[in-house]
Amino acid sequence: xxxxxxxxxxxxxxxxxxxxxxxxxxxxxxxxxxxxxxxxxxxxxxxxxxxxxxxxxxxxxxxxxxxxxxxxxxxxxxxxxxxxxxxxxxxxxxxxxxxxxxxxxxxxxxxxxxxxxxxxxxxxxxxxxxxxxxxxxxxxxxxxxxxxxxxxxxxxxxxxxxxxxxxxxxxxxxxxxxxxxxxxxxxxxxxxxxxxxxxxxxxxxxxxxxxxxxxxxxxxxxxxxxxxxxxxxxxxxxxxxxxxxxx
Numbered sequence: 402x403x404x405x406x407x408x409x410x411x412x413x414x415x416x417x418x419x420x421x422x423x424x425x426x427x428x429x430x431x432x433x434x435x436x437x438x439x440x441x442x443x444x445x446x447x448x449x450x451x452x453x454x455x456x457x458x459x460x461x462x463x464x465x466x467x468x469x470x471x472x473x474x475x476x477x478x479x480x481x482x483x484x485x486x487x488x489x490x491x492x493x494x495x496x497x498x499x500x501x502x503x504x505x506x507x508x509x510x511x512x513x514x515x516x517x518x519x520x521x522x523x524x525x526x527x528x529x530x531x532x533x534x535x536x537x538x539x540x541x542x543x544x545x546x547x548x549x550x551x552x553x554x555x556x557x558x559x560x561x562x563x564x565x566x567x568x569x570x571x572x573x574x575x576x577x578x579x580x581x582x583x584x585x586x587x588x589x590x591x592x593x594x595x596x597x598x599x600x601x602x603x604x605x606x607x608x609x610x611x612x613x614x615x616x617x618x619x620x621x622x623x624x625x626x627x628x629x630x631x632x633x634x635x636x637x638x639x640x641x642x643x644x645x646x647x648x
Contacts, residue, residue, distance in 0.1 A: 408457030432602035478555030501551030
């Protein structure tokens with residue numbers, strides 16, 4: 402469904418993304434992980450059209466979408482969430498979700514009803530008439546997901562939707578993501594909560610200093626020496642191996 406080839410993004414003299422390639426199969430949940438500052442969100446922004454790329458190619462559903470504007474990519478069915486949630490604070494939860502719904506339902510009545518269905522699907526039915534400004538962190542995360550889902554995506558890019566949540570809230574979001582995939586939406590997610598990554602993803606890409614340093618099945622990737630070094634520092638893989646050997 403999504404194929405990214407040799408993507409690079411440079412800011413001044415900094416190569417934030419360096420010749421990164423990845424692929425997402427339709428119907429799958431794929432994770433993009435890596436240390437803070439690895440370039441994950443920049444890569445997301447480039448894929449979704451928020452940043453112009455310096456080199457590389459982005460293909461979505463067999464078509465080259467490299468350089469297309471955000472709204473054109475969104476209409477094709479690829480949308481993303483953001484790490485920092487910014488709901489329209491003066492609008493209700495229902496109105497916020499409806500903003501996303503207008504992309505596929507231009508008539509107000511249809512958009513309004515679709516927004517209600519999405520709100521109910523994500524467990525926000527009791528909050529629809531409340532002001533978005535009064536939501537908790539978990540509520541804002543859920544609203545961000547609902548507003549994006551209301552656009553009718555085929556591929557959803559989730560940027561740390563579980564950040565700042567407690568364990569029970571994380572479990573709720575995990576189940577929501579599973580339900581979203583079951584409804585026919587493919588998911589590519591950035592996440593630091595490894596419990597969720599291991600539980601949800603079928604395939605993982607690891608980014609470090611803008612480069613993909615590993616990819617594969619979840620259990621293969623988390624035991625990869627390069628991945629351990631990227632997260633824990635030089636020599637960490639050998640140290641862990643020695644500790645396991647003496648355990």
